[in-house]
Amino acid sequence: MRALYQELLPARAWLGRVLLPWRLGGRGANLRLGAGLRVFHPSKVFLADDVRVGAGTYLIANTERAEGIQIGRGARIGSSCYLAATDGQIVIGREAWLGAGVVAYGNGGLTIEAGAWVEDEVAISTINHRCERRDAPIRAQGLELAPVRIGAAARIGRGAILLPGVRVGAGARVAPGSVVTRDVPPRAQVAGVPAQPCEVTTLPPPPARRTLGAAS
Numbered sequence: 226m227r228a229l230y231q232e233l234l235p236a237r238a239w240l241g242r243v244l245l246p247w248r249l250g251g252r253g254a255n256l257r258l259g260a261g262l263r264v265f266h267p268s269k270v271f272l273a274d275d276v277r278v279g280a281g282t283y284l285i286a287n288t289e290r291a292e293g294i295q296i297g298r299g300a301r302i303g304s305s306c307y308l309a310a311t312d313g314q315i316v317i318g319r320e321a322w323l324g325a326g327v328v329a330y331g332n333g334g335l336t337i338e339a340g341a342w343v344e345d346e347v348a349i350s351t352i353n354h355r356c357e358r359r360d361a362p363i364r365a366q367g368l369e370l371a372p373v374r375i376g377a378a379a380r381i382g383r384g385a386i387l388l389p390g391v392r393v394g395a396g397a398r399v400a401p402g403s404v405v406t407r408d409v410p411p412r413a414q415v416a417g418v419p420a421q422p423c424e425v426t427t428l429p430p431p432p433a434r435r436t437l438g439a440a441s
Contacts, residue, residue, distance in 0.1 A: 282305060
């Protein structure tokens with residue numbers, strides 16, 4: 226029986242990919258979903274027209290909201306990303322681009338506006354553990370939630386970290402590896418740990434679309 230089960234696994238995976246679009250809460254036309262895409266609570270995931278999701282990505286809409294994860298028209302989600310609504314919501318605008326390996330938690334609410342570029346391996350958190358008391362474990366002290374918003378046409382460099390409650394203004398630039406702890410004004414450029422205004426006038430070009438990973 227075990228050998229038979231192993232032989233049927235590829236067929237089961239193929240059937241799951243074929244049926245997935247019909248299990249979504251909303252699906253547009255011309256979707257391209259990569260191999261190994263995992264979707265949890267698909268009835269709360271909404272994909273608009275021309276959305277691309279790379280191989281090995283996780284979309285987790287474990288929330289009480291009717292629309293846990295919304296991805297707008299023409300948006301691109303790279304391979305091996307991990308997007309979890311987790312009692313909140315993630316909204317990705319039209320033509321937004323997420324590179325490979327992006328990790329984002331939408332507990333407190335995450336909005337990525339139209340045309341924003343989030344490069345590979347960026348981490349976005351909207352949640353933090355309270356830790357005021359020394360006589361109790363951190364896990365027992367509750368959580369603090371704060372929304373994160375990335376403005377239209379903003380660009381977040383590779384490996385940057387966005388902490389809960391920050392807002393990156395439209396057209397702003399965050400240098401690779403930066404840790405953003407406070408709001409970034411529109412069209413500003415910041416770099417460092419923590420991120421501070423800088424005089425950099427150019428950043429490397431956005432990564433090629435091929436880093437989205439295989440999708441079919």
